[in-house]
Amino acid sequence: MKTTPQRDYFPILLQLTGHPCLVIGGGRVAYRKIESLLQAGARVTVISPQMVPELEALAAAHAAEAQPEGKASLRLIRQPYALGDLKGYRLAFAATGNREVNEACRQEAEHCGVLLNVVDVPDLCDFIMPAVHQQGDLLFMVCSQGKSPMLTKRLRKELQQRYGPAYGRVAEVMGELRQQAFQDLPDIHHRREVFRHLIEDGPLDEALTLPPEEARQHLWAAYGQMIEQL
Ligand SMILES: C[C@@]1(CC(=O)O)c2cc3[nH]c(cc4nc(cc5[nH]c(cc(n2)[C@H]1CCC(=O)O)[C@@](C)(CC(=O)O)[C@@H]5CCC(=O)O)C(CC(=O)O)=C4CCC(=O)O)c(CCC(=O)O)c3CC(=O)O
């Protein structure tokens, strides 16, 4: 029986806007990684002799738009991986399913210090991918540290059911209120008290049941009352 070694991964969120990232392979699995890299604003290069049609379409759509400096972009290179390809990238994915390519990428990543994910081969990975549910600025991420990607997927779906668009909206309002509070309340203890009240004592729960505009008004009103009392 194959077992995944016990590991304790370090969870982080990477800022990739404008950074060059590489995907080796142009199949369905590569496509999923490319989509999420572009969403994070990365400048993506794909190296692969063949590309799936949806990837071709994505590249055509990107080429049609003007790409300002520092924004997400997509470039396709129709060649097999060759030694030297990883140089200059911040992050790389190997998604060919080819063992020799996987191992060659691992060796090169070691050599040039690029962080590498070899899809489905945790032993060759510097980092692994969580399942993600995004709702506005809220990110819910699930990972089983390699033990069970299917369990991870199921839990991601449960989070999707449980945390719908109302959560994304309240997160947005909370962000606005927090900026306001930086101006209104220089003392961090006061800010903590205000947000503890908003989040723990009812206003948040109430807002989650209201239509978007009313939810916003409700939270702003509760905030207003709270700072008057301080
Ligand atoms: C370690 C890791 C490394 C990495 O790839 O980053 C890894 C490893 C492996 N996956 C395998 C298989 C499958 N992976 C999925 C799905 C996902 N796998 C993802 C991540 C990860 N997969 C990392 C750990 C995540 C964690 O800790 O939980 C997700 C979350 C994110 C993503 O892929 O972007 C995405 C769900 C996204 C979503 O839906 O939200 C499915 C289900 C499906 O496709 O429906 C299957 C088929 C069922 C099965 O085999 O269990 C195999 C065996 C390959 C073989 O047999 O050849 C290995 C290798 C091994 O276990 O040794």
Ligand SMILES: NC(=O)C1=CN([C@@H]2O[C@H](COP(=O)(O)OP(=O)(O)OC[C@H]3O[C@@H](n4cnc5c(N)ncnc54)[C@H](O)[C@@H]3O)[C@@H](O)[C@H]2O)C=CC1
């Ligand atoms: N996590 C998941 O849900 C799944 C993971 N996989 C894994 O991901 C791998 C890729 O899956 P798919 O995208 O479905 O496979 P695929 O066979 O459709 O795509 C492989 C891609 O790699 C390219 N390629 C082949 N040799 C190359 C080389 N030397 N250099 C650069 N590119 C090369 C091919 O042109 C093709 O675009 C599978 O082999 C498997 O290990 C597969 C299915 C599901």
